[in-house]
Amino acid sequence: MKKNKLILSGVASFAAVLGLAAAVPAVHAAPTVDNSELPQNTSTTMNDKTGSVSAKSNAHVAVQTGYLSLNSVPDLNFAPTSQSDSNQTQGLLNNNTGARQSAISITDSRNTKDAQNGWTLDAALGQFNNEAGQAAANPAAWAINLNNTNYTNSQGSRVNINSNARITAGGQGANVITATDGQGLGNTTVDYGRQGKDVASLVVPAGTTPGAYDAPITWTLAAGTPTNPTN
Numbered sequence: 149m150k151k152n153k154l155i156l157s158g159v160a161s162f163a164a165v166l167g168l169a170a171a172v173p174a175v176h177a178a179p180t181v182d183n184s185e186l187p188q189n190t191s192t193t194m195n196d197k198t199g200s201v202s203a204k205s206n207a208h209v210a211v212q213t214g215y216l217s218l219n220s221v222p223d224l225n226f227a228p229t230s231q232s233d234s235n236q237t238q239g240l241l242n243n244n245t246g247a248r249q250s251a252i253s254i255t256d257s258r259n260t261k262d263a264q265n266g267w268t269l270d271a272a273l274g275q276f277n278n279e280a281g282q283a284a285a286n287p288a289a290w291a292i293n294l295n296n297t298n299y300t301n302s303q304g305s306r307v308n309i310n311s312n313a314r315i316t317a318g319g320q321g322a323n324v325i326t327a328t329d330g331q332g333l334g335n336t337t338v339d340y341g342r343q344g345k346d347v348a349s350l351v352v353p354a355g356t357t358p359g360a361y362d363a364p365i366t367w368t369l370a371a372g373t374p375t376n377p378t379n
Contacts, residue, residue: 178202212257216267218369219253222340224292226350235289236352239345245362250341252325254369256333266328266373271313272321274364284361289353290317292365294324296338296347303334317363328373 178200181188190199223246226238243250258264273292276284284290294313301307307327315322325338340347 180204212255213259215257216369216371217255218367219255220249221252221367223247223249224340224348224365229352231356231358232354234354237345238350238352240340240343240348242343243341250339252338253335254332255335256327264330264333265371266326267332268323268370268373269325270321270368271315271324272366273315273317273319274366275317276361276363278359278361284356286353286355287317289351290363291315291351293349295345295349296340299336299338301334301336305331305333307332307336309338315365326373
Protein backbone atom coordinates (compact mmCIF):
# COMPACT_ATOMS: atom_id res chain seq x y z
CA MET A 149 0.00 0.00 0.00
CA LYS A 150 1.33 3.42 -0.92
CA LYS A 151 2.18 5.66 2.04
CA ASN A 152 1.68 9.39 1.80
CA LYS A 153 3.30 11.90 4.09
CA LEU A 154 2.17 15.51 4.27
CA ILE A 155 4.34 18.11 5.95
CA LEU A 156 2.94 21.54 6.75
CA SER A 157 4.98 24.32 8.27
CA GLY A 158 4.41 27.96 8.99
CA VAL A 159 6.04 30.95 10.59
CA ALA A 160 4.42 33.10 13.26
CA SER A 161 5.89 36.25 14.67
CA PHE A 162 6.45 36.86 18.37
CA ALA A 163 6.48 40.46 19.51
CA ALA A 164 8.43 41.32 22.67
CA VAL A 165 7.53 44.91 23.58
CA LEU A 166 9.89 46.46 26.11
CA GLY A 167 9.24 49.87 27.62
CA LEU A 168 6.37 52.29 27.02
CA ALA A 169 4.80 52.99 23.65
CA ALA A 170 6.70 55.73 21.86
CA ALA A 171 4.82 58.64 20.30
CA VAL A 172 6.92 58.81 17.13
CA PRO A 173 6.00 59.17 13.47
CA ALA A 174 5.04 56.00 11.61
CA VAL A 175 8.16 56.22 9.50
CA HIS A 176 10.20 55.30 12.60
CA ALA A 177 8.86 51.74 12.84
CA ALA A 178 10.18 49.45 15.55
CA PRO A 179 13.06 47.31 14.30
CA THR A 180 12.28 43.63 13.70
CA VAL A 181 15.07 41.14 14.27
CA ASP A 182 15.52 37.39 14.06
CA ASN A 183 15.31 35.48 17.34
CA SER A 184 18.99 34.57 17.04
CA GLU A 185 19.87 38.28 17.15
CA LEU A 186 18.41 38.77 20.64
CA PRO A 187 18.94 40.44 23.06
CA GLN A 188 18.14 43.83 21.56
CA ASN A 189 17.55 47.14 23.36
CA THR A 190 14.45 49.27 22.78
CA SER A 191 16.64 52.36 22.53
CA THR A 192 20.24 53.41 22.12
CA THR A 193 19.77 55.95 24.90
CA MET A 194 20.18 54.91 28.54
CA ASN A 195 17.04 55.10 30.70
CA ASP A 196 14.92 56.06 27.69
CA LYS A 197 11.17 55.98 28.37
CA THR A 198 10.29 55.37 24.73
CA GLY A 199 11.08 52.81 22.07
CA SER A 200 10.23 49.24 21.19
CA VAL A 201 11.71 46.20 19.52
CA SER A 202 10.16 43.14 17.85
CA ALA A 203 11.54 39.68 17.28
CA LYS A 204 10.52 36.80 15.02
CA SER A 205 10.41 33.19 16.24
CA ASN A 206 9.24 30.03 14.47
CA ALA A 207 6.20 27.78 14.80
CA HIS A 208 6.33 24.32 13.22
CA VAL A 209 4.08 21.28 12.93
CA ALA A 210 4.27 18.06 10.92
CA VAL A 211 0.97 16.51 9.81
CA GLN A 212 1.52 12.91 8.79
CA THR A 213 -0.43 9.85 7.78
CA GLY A 214 0.55 6.20 7.67
CA TYR A 215 3.29 6.14 10.31
CA LEU A 216 3.88 5.12 13.94
CA SER A 217 6.28 7.57 15.58
CA LEU A 218 8.09 7.95 18.89
CA ASN A 219 8.25 11.72 19.41
CA SER A 220 9.79 12.15 22.88
CA VAL A 221 10.69 10.24 26.05
CA PRO A 222 11.14 11.67 29.57
CA ASP A 223 14.29 12.37 31.56
CA LEU A 224 13.88 11.55 35.26
CA ASN A 225 15.67 13.44 38.03
CA PHE A 226 14.95 12.07 41.50
CA ALA A 227 15.07 13.80 44.88
CA PRO A 228 18.44 13.61 46.69
CA THR A 229 18.80 11.18 49.58
CA SER A 230 21.23 10.69 52.44
CA GLN A 231 23.50 7.68 52.67
CA SER A 232 21.70 4.96 54.58
CA ASP A 233 22.06 1.41 55.86
CA SER A 234 18.72 0.57 54.22
CA ASN A 235 17.31 1.01 50.74
CA GLN A 236 15.84 4.45 50.06
CA THR A 237 12.95 5.12 47.67
CA GLN A 238 13.03 8.63 46.22
CA GLY A 239 10.20 10.29 44.34
CA LEU A 240 10.54 12.11 41.02
CA LEU A 241 11.76 15.69 41.52
CA ASN A 242 11.90 17.18 38.02
CA ASN A 243 13.37 16.69 34.55
CA ASN A 244 16.53 18.77 35.03
CA THR A 245 18.81 16.14 33.52
CA GLY A 246 19.64 14.81 30.07
CA ALA A 247 17.71 16.68 27.36
CA ARG A 248 15.18 17.85 29.99
CA GLN A 249 12.23 16.19 28.26
CA SER A 250 9.17 15.59 30.41
CA ALA A 251 6.79 13.40 28.43
CA ILE A 252 6.29 10.20 26.49
CA SER A 253 4.77 11.23 23.17
CA ILE A 254 3.67 8.70 20.52
CA THR A 255 1.79 9.33 17.28
CA ASP A 256 0.00 6.56 15.39
CA SER A 257 -1.29 7.86 12.06
CA ARG A 258 -1.65 4.48 10.33
CA ASN A 259 -5.04 5.11 8.80
CA THR A 260 -6.01 1.77 7.25
CA LYS A 261 -7.81 -0.91 9.21
CA ASP A 262 -5.31 -3.66 8.42
CA ALA A 263 -2.41 -1.43 9.61
CA GLN A 264 -4.04 -0.54 12.93
CA ASN A 265 -2.55 -3.49 14.78
CA GLY A 266 -1.71 -1.58 17.98
CA TRP A 267 1.69 -0.93 19.50
CA THR A 268 3.77 -1.41 22.64
CA LEU A 269 6.24 0.81 24.48
CA ASP A 270 8.84 -0.88 26.68
CA ALA A 271 11.58 0.62 28.86
CA ALA A 272 14.91 -0.82 30.03
CA LEU A 273 17.29 0.67 32.61
CA GLY A 274 21.07 0.60 32.21
CA GLN A 275 23.67 0.60 34.94
CA PHE A 276 24.16 3.61 37.24
CA ASN A 277 27.58 5.26 37.15
CA ASN A 278 28.99 8.11 39.23
CA GLU A 279 30.43 11.34 37.84
CA ALA A 280 33.80 9.65 37.34
CA GLY A 281 32.19 6.95 35.21
CA GLN A 282 32.58 4.28 37.91
CA ALA A 283 29.80 1.73 38.31
CA ALA A 284 27.62 2.03 41.39
CA ALA A 285 27.95 -0.65 44.04
CA ASN A 286 25.24 -3.32 44.22
CA PRO A 287 24.13 -2.45 40.66
CA ALA A 288 21.23 -4.90 40.40
CA ALA A 289 19.49 -3.33 43.41
CA TRP A 290 18.85 -0.04 41.60
CA ALA A 291 15.33 0.14 40.14
CA ILE A 292 12.83 2.67 38.81
CA ASN A 293 9.07 2.34 39.29
CA LEU A 294 6.99 4.02 36.58
CA ASN A 295 3.64 4.58 38.25
CA ASN A 296 2.06 7.35 36.16
CA THR A 297 -1.19 6.16 34.56
CA ASN A 298 -2.47 9.58 33.47
CA TYR A 299 -2.46 10.07 29.72
CA THR A 300 -4.13 12.10 27.02
CA ASN A 301 -5.00 11.03 23.49
CA SER A 302 -5.85 13.50 20.75
CA GLN A 303 -8.57 11.25 19.29
CA GLY A 304 -9.97 9.89 22.54
CA SER A 305 -8.46 6.50 21.69
CA ARG A 306 -7.74 4.14 24.58
CA VAL A 307 -4.37 2.75 25.65
CA ASN A 308 -3.41 0.52 28.57
CA ILE A 309 -0.70 1.79 30.92
CA ASN A 310 1.12 -0.59 33.25
CA SER A 311 0.79 1.00 36.69
CA ASN A 312 3.40 -1.40 38.10
CA ALA A 313 6.11 -1.02 35.48
CA ARG A 314 9.42 -1.66 37.25
CA ILE A 315 12.74 -1.47 35.42
CA THR A 316 15.83 -2.82 37.17
CA ALA A 317 19.36 -1.67 36.33
CA GLY A 318 20.84 -4.07 33.80
CA GLY A 319 17.58 -6.01 33.59
CA GLN A 320 15.45 -6.96 30.61
CA GLY A 321 13.04 -4.07 31.05
CA ALA A 322 9.26 -3.91 31.28
CA ASN A 323 6.22 -2.96 29.28
CA VAL A 324 5.00 0.59 29.96
CA ILE A 325 2.13 1.11 27.49
CA THR A 326 0.11 -1.22 25.27
CA ALA A 327 -2.38 -0.26 22.58
CA THR A 328 -4.40 -3.15 21.20
CA ASP A 329 -5.74 -3.51 17.65
CA GLY A 330 -7.43 -0.29 16.52
CA GLN A 331 -6.46 1.58 19.69
CA GLY A 332 -3.81 4.21 20.43
CA LEU A 333 -4.53 6.15 17.24
CA GLY A 334 -3.61 9.83 17.10
CA ASN A 335 -1.18 11.31 19.61
CA THR A 336 -0.77 9.71 23.05
CA THR A 337 1.02 11.67 25.77
CA VAL A 338 2.07 10.62 29.27
CA ASP A 339 3.45 13.56 31.24
CA TYR A 340 6.20 13.02 33.82
CA GLY A 341 6.43 16.73 34.65
CA ARG A 342 4.85 16.33 38.11
CA GLN A 343 6.73 15.54 41.31
CA GLY A 344 6.15 12.56 43.56
CA LYS A 345 6.39 8.82 43.98
CA ASP A 346 2.97 8.37 42.38
CA VAL A 347 4.58 9.50 39.09
CA ALA A 348 7.93 7.68 39.32
CA SER A 349 10.32 6.57 42.05
CA LEU A 350 13.89 5.32 42.31
CA VAL A 351 15.23 2.67 44.69
CA VAL A 352 18.71 3.67 45.91
CA PRO A 353 20.50 0.67 47.47
CA ALA A 354 21.73 0.65 51.06
CA GLY A 355 25.31 1.79 51.57
CA THR A 356 25.60 3.68 48.29
CA THR A 357 28.70 5.89 48.28
CA PRO A 358 27.84 9.61 48.29
CA GLY A 359 27.92 11.17 44.83
CA ALA A 360 25.78 11.90 41.76
CA TYR A 361 24.66 8.92 39.69
CA ASP A 362 23.20 8.60 36.19
CA ALA A 363 21.90 5.71 34.11
CA PRO A 364 20.46 5.50 30.59
CA ILE A 365 16.84 4.47 30.00
CA THR A 366 16.10 2.83 26.65
CA TRP A 367 12.51 3.23 25.40
CA THR A 368 11.41 0.90 22.59
CA LEU A 369 8.26 1.50 20.53
CA ALA A 370 7.14 -1.47 18.43
CA ALA A 371 4.22 -1.88 16.07
CA GLY A 372 1.85 -4.71 16.99
CA THR A 373 0.86 -6.16 20.34
CA PRO A 374 2.02 -9.40 22.00
CA THR A 375 -1.11 -11.14 20.61
CA ASN A 376 -0.67 -9.55 17.18
CA PRO A 377 3.07 -9.02 16.61
CA THR A 378 4.55 -7.30 13.58
CA ASN A 379 6.37 -9.70 11.27
